[in-house]
Amino acid sequence: MRLTQALASASFLVLAACAGTPSAQTIQPPAQTVQSEAPxxxxxxxxxxxxxxxxxxxxxxxxxxxxxxxxxxxxxxIMHNATPPGQASLRLRVDAGSLMEADDQRGLAHFxxxxxxxxxxxxxxxxxxxxxxxxxxxFGPDTNAFTSxxxxxxxxxxxxxxxxxxxxxxxxxxxMVGGATLAADAIDRERGIVxxxxxxxxxxxxxxxxxNFDFLxxxxxxxxxxxxxxxxxxxNAPRDRFTAFYDAYYRxxxxxxxxxxxxxxxxxxxxxxxxxxxxxNAHPNGAEPDLGAVAPRTPEAFIFSEAGxxxxxxxxxxAPPELTPDTIENRRRELIRSLGFAVLNRRLQSLGRQDNxxxxxxxxxxxxxxxxxxxxxxxASYRPGEWQRALAMLDQExxxxxxHGITVEELTREITEYRTSYESYVxxxxxxxxxxxxxxxxxxxxxxxxxxxxxxxxxxxNAAVDGLTPDRVMAELRSGMAGDGPLVFVSSPTAIEExxxxxxxxxxxxxxxxxxxxxxxxxxxWPYTGxxxxxxxxxxxxxxxxxxxxxxxxxxxxxxxxxxxxxxDEVLVAVNLDGGRLTLSNDRVLPVWGASSALxxxxxxxxxxxxxxxxxxxxxxxxxxxxxxxDWTLGGSTRPQDLxxxxxxxxxxxxxxxxxxxxxxxxxxxxxxxLPQVRSTPSGAFGLEASELxxxxxxxxxxxxxxxxxxxxxxxxxxxxxPVLDRAPIEIVVVGDVEVDTVIQAVAATFGGLxxxxxxxxxxxxxxxxxxxPPVALTHAGRxxxxxxxxxxxxxxxxxxxxxxxxxxxxxxxxxxRLVEELREGQAxxxxxxxxxxxxxxxxxxxxxxxxxEAPPERLDGFFSDVEMIAAQLRDTPVTADELERARRPIVxxxxxxxxxxxxxxxxxSGIQTEPTRLSAIRSLVTDFERVSPEDLQAAAREYLTPQRxxxxxxxxxxxx
Numbered sequence: 001m002r003l004t005q006a007l008a009s010a011s012f013l014v015l016a017a018c019a020g021t022p023s024a025q026t027i028q029p030p031a032q033t034v035q036s037e038a039p040x041x042x043x044x045x046x047x048x049x050x051x052x053x054x055x056x057x058x059x060x061x062x063x064x065x066x067x068x069x070x071x072x073x074x075x076x077x078i079m080h081n082a083t084p085p086g087q088a089s090l091r092l093r094v095d096a097g098s099l100m101e102a103d104d105q106r107g108l109a110h111f112x113x114x115x116x117x118x119x120x121x122x123x124x125x126x127x128x129x130x131x132x133x134x135x136x137x138x139f140g141p142d143t144n145a146f147t148s149x150x151x152x153x154x155x156x157x158x159x160x161x162x163x164x165x166x167x168x169x170x171x172x173x174x175x176m177v178g179g180a181t182l183a184a185d186a187i188d189r190e191r192g193i194v195x196x197x198x199x200x201x202x203x204x205x206x207x208x209x210x211x212n213f214d215f216l217x218x219x220x221x222x223x224x225x226x227x228x229x230x231x232x233x234x235x236n237a238p239r240d241r242f243t244a245f246y247d248a249y250y251r252x253x254x255x256x257x258x259x260x261x262x263x264x265x266x267x268x269x270x271x272x273x274x275x276x277x278x279x280x281n282a283h284p285n286g287a288e289p290d291l292g293a294v295a296p297r298t299p300e301a302f303i304f305s306e307a308g309x310x311x312x313x314x315x316x317x318x319a320p321p322e323l324t325p326d327t328i329e330n331r332r333r334e335l336i337r338s339l340g341f342a343v344l345n346r347r348l349q350s351l352g353r354q355d356n357x358x359x360x361x362x363x364x365x366x367x368x369x370x371x372x373x374x375x376x377x378x379x380a381s382y383r384p385g386e387w388q389r390a391l392a393m394l395d396q397e398x399x400x401x402x403x404h405g406i407t408v409e410e411l412t413r414e415i416t417e418y419r420t421s422y423e424s425y426v427x428x429x430x431x432x433x434x435x436x437x438x439x440x441x442x443x444x445x446x447x448x449x450x451x452x453x454x455x456x457x458x459x460x461x462n463a464a465v466d467g468l469t470p471d472r473v474m475a476e477l478r479s480g481m482a483g484d485g486p487l488v489f490v491s492s493p494t495a496i497e498e499x500x501x502x503x504x505x506x507x508x509x510x511x512x513x514x515x516x517x518x519x520x521x522x523x524x525x526w527p528y529t530g531x532x533x534x535x536x537x538x539x540x541x542x543x544x545x546x547x548x549x550x551x552x553x554x555x556x557x558x559x560x561x562x563x564x565x566x567x568x569d570e571v572l573v574a575v576n577l578d579g580g581r582l583t584l585s586n587d588r589v590l591p592v593w594g595a596s597s598a599l600x601x602x603x604x605x606x607x608x609x610x611x612x613x614x615x616x617x618x619x620x621x622x623x624x625x626x627x628x629x630x631d632w633t634l635g636g637s638t639r640p641q642d643l644x645x646x647x648x649x650x651x652x653x654x655x656x657x658x659x660x661x662x663x664x665x666x667x668x669x670x671x672x673x674x675l676p677q678v679r680s681t682p683s684g685a686f687g688l689e690a691s692e693l694x695x696x697x698x699x700x701x702x703x704x705x706x707x708x709x710x711x712x713x714x715x716x717x718x719x720x721x722x723p724v725l726d727r728a729p730i731e732i733v734v735v736g737d738v739e740v741d742t743v744i745q746a747v748a749a750t751f752g753g754l755x756x757x758x759x760x761x762x763x764x765x766x767x768x769x770x771x772x773x774p775p776v777a778l779t780h781a782g783r784x785x786x787x788x789x790x791x792x793x794x795x796x797x798x799x800x801x802x803x804x805x806x807x808x809x810x811x812x813x814x815x816x817x818r819l820v821e822e823l824r825e826g827q828a829x830x831x832x833x834x835x836x837x838x839x840x841x842x843x844x845x846x847x848x849x850x851x852x853x854e855a856p857p858e859r860l861d862g863f864f865s866d867v868e869m870i871a872a873q874l875r876d877t878p879v880t881a882d883e884l885e886r887a888r889r890p891i892v893x894x895x896x897x898x899x900x901x902x903x904x905x906x907x908x909x910s911g912i913q914t915e916p917t918r919l920s921a922i923r924s925l926v927t928d929f930e931r932v933s934p935e936d937l938q939a940a941a942r943e944y945l946t947p948q949r950x951x952x953x954x955x956x957x958x959x960x961x
Contacts, residue, residue: 073253088261107229121179192828248286308680317483340477531753
């Protein structure tokens with residue numbers, strides 16, 4: 001289960017706001033209401049979400065969704081969608097979050113979410129997850145929930161839509177909201193798990209967010225109602241406080257069920273009506289919370305300082321919330337205002353790309369926080385020691401746009417990008433994914449927005465921008481940026497000399513600087529339309545059973561094409577350059593940590609990255625760069641009509657990268673700012689060291705130190721990457737909404753014109769797992785009650801025996817089931833124990849099976865002992881058929897779901913021309929997992945889960961080491 005939380009960039013949370021919802025008459029049964037104290041003068045009482053937004057809107061709802069309301073007031077939204085086929089997503093939203101808690105209930109909205117999984121009328125405590133696992137739902141990916149300030153949402157992603165699966169899922173959801181038993185002993189058993197979640201999430205980022213709310217939302221309820229709650233309440237609240245919250249807020253009229261999937265809408269509606277129509281709640285209706293008044297504010301500063309805190313500065317202006325209905329006119333105004341913010345964000349991005357910028361990144365936004373206040377924020381992640389310059393840049397860019405406005409060229413650029421995005425969304429509307437649709441509809445209920453169709457959104461956009469002028473945009477932007485302030489929030493890992501006085505003095509100094517109109521940029525055209533004569537195709541074949549065309553050009557470039565109908569208007573491209581990490585030197589840390597951003601942000605020889613984005617604003621084109629053990633990969637996502645431009649962009653990065661030093665300096669700065677923060681949590685400290693340690697100290701897997709980051713230079717990075725781009729063998733994989741001949745022609749015109757590729761580089765695969773070596777102790781700089789334990793056994797690679805690697809995957813899944821049963825459900829030691837198998841496809845003989853836990857330091861010895869006990873049980877006794885099915889079924893269903901998406905094929909088709917094992921592995925994937933037996937698992941446990949193969953890491957607080 002997940003707990004939504006405010007994170008470190010600013011006080012405003014990015015609350016999902018998709019579109020909205022259509023018509024159905026809301027039936028409101030008579031109900032008593034719990035009386036609350038009269039709200040303070042000027043305060044806001046939260047509006048309940050008991051009506052569809054379209055009931056008070058002129059925006060048409062998406063006609064593909066059936067909206068309804070039961071006689072008890074519960075609402076539902078049903079939509080047929082077959083992407084992926086044969087599956088469904090259910091979202092059960094309760095209009096109750098931490099804002100509804102009394103002072104002695106802080107944290108119980110989230111605790112209640114846990115208890116809905118722990119004993120109901122029809123499902124005894126401890127039985128819910130096994131029931132769902134037998135149906136193929138994995139705990140976490142498919143079975144989850146989250147609690148926010150203003151809602152609780154239960155989520156089930158169903159791998160099948162057969163009668164048993166759907167009926168069981170609806171029965172469980174009905175029980176969650178209307179039949180939770182809330183047994184006192186079950187509550188006590190769950191306390192340790194909820195406290196473990198609080199402990200795991202406690203970090204400088206969360207504490208920053210809490211301090212940010214305290215400062216910017218002074219006097220308001222939200223700052224005292226972070227969903228994780230108060231540890232004293234979590235530890236000691238009696239059962240009656242749980243039942244009081246459940247009885248008051250878990251009620252039909254506060255509940256909305258969203259069902260999206262490959263089912264008959266009439267049949268689903270009948271099932272929902274049959275399952276939920278008799279639900280009633282005779283208890284008084286819970287009162288809507290008094291959210292508090294927005295206090296008048298004058299310029300003020302606050303400094304949040306603790307070790308591990310991010311380098312962040314925010315300028316904010318606050319105002320009472322503008323709570324208006326979701327109408328065409330209000331959407332039009334919001335859209336026009338957002339175009340103004342887009343111009344401001346573009347300017348901030350441009351500043352961050354200049355020489356010696358004050359910040360790594362910056363952004364501006366306006367949001368309404370939990371119906372409590374409107375807030376405008378300009379936020380920057382500043383470079384070490386540069387908070388004053390960052391503050392000045394934010395202040396002056398805000399004043400610059402308000403005083404001098406925007407240009408026609410700037411507005412046209414943003415309109416073009418918006419329109420391209422809307423058009424792409426419309427083109428792919430019929431194959432939107434089921435989970436995304438379900439999440440979007442549920443979010444629209446919380447946001448009180450009409451969920452309209454993509455075409456309606458495009459039509460509304462075109463009408464809003466028709467004849468739109470910069471002056472009209474500026475009128476809305478100036479209105480939207482009004483408020484009391486500025487309020488300056490500074491986060492720093494070290495104290496700032498002279499404190500807030502220094503901050504206010506820096507602000508005053510900046511405000512004394514006059515600002516001029518923004519400089520105009522020069523127009524450019526796309527220069528990469530030709531790459532020389534195309535090499536002919538010398539080999540071509542069809543792989544009929546998986547629908548793949550495979551070919552090779554005379555210059556050595558290989559191409560793999562898989563047309564699909566999974567997603568309309570989506571095309572994914574991967575350009576794999578042979579080599580990767582295994583071909584690098586292993587005696588020192590190389591600056592490849594900067595490769596991903598430095599190459600892409602460094603732009604091209606004939607055009608900068610910034611100008612490239614402007615030139616291609618009307619195209620759907622993206623570029624990424626990454627490093628794996630065996631490849632460097634350039635990738636992108638596009639649409640059919642832009643495939644040629646997408647391939648031109650990728651080929652340009654191969655043939656003419658610029659390696660501009662400014663981009664590398666930004667990456668260096670980001671690392672220098674982030675590295676000191678990472679050790680503030682056990683998982684962060686583990687991440688800094690674990691990969692290198694698990695590869696026997698090989699420096700190719702090492703995270704750089706601050707000294708190594710400081711000493712690196714762009715010349716060294718270019719010396720590593722340019723030879724790869726110039727000579728390495730290239731394999732291109734194209735998957736999606738394409739025609740084979742079109743792809744061949746586009747690749748021939750781009751990569752087919754590149755010089756002959758060289759032979760593959762020699763890989764150094766002399767890598768070992770530290771099996772049997774002494775345990776390693778690491779330290780973190782976080783809370784004294786936080787620690788991490790990691791235990792792993794050396795196994796083997798995937799390539800030499802693919803079936804064996806899949807047996808190990810199932811063995812790891814069984815291990816996780818037992819860890820959850822023992823450590824979460826039995827001992828309540830941890831929120832989420834993990835286990836997994838990691839066989840290498842590239843290093844012969846290398847692989848490991850691991851288990852991990854975050855827990856108090858004093859519980860780590862028990863964790864290691866429990867894992868050893870479970871390993872011994874797996875060696876000595878075959879698993880039961882039921883346990884095997886609970887472990888295997890979610891894996892198989894996840895595979896089937898993945899195979900109905902382009903991402904799966906993009907990753908798995910790589911290497912099929914040169915590594916025969918890859919193709920056979922694709923073909924045998926499902927059948928391999930289905931034939932795993934209890935005897936196979938026991939044999940694998942006896943071979944690999946032995947004391948001789950084991951290795952441990954413990955991460956403990958600095959003070960205890």
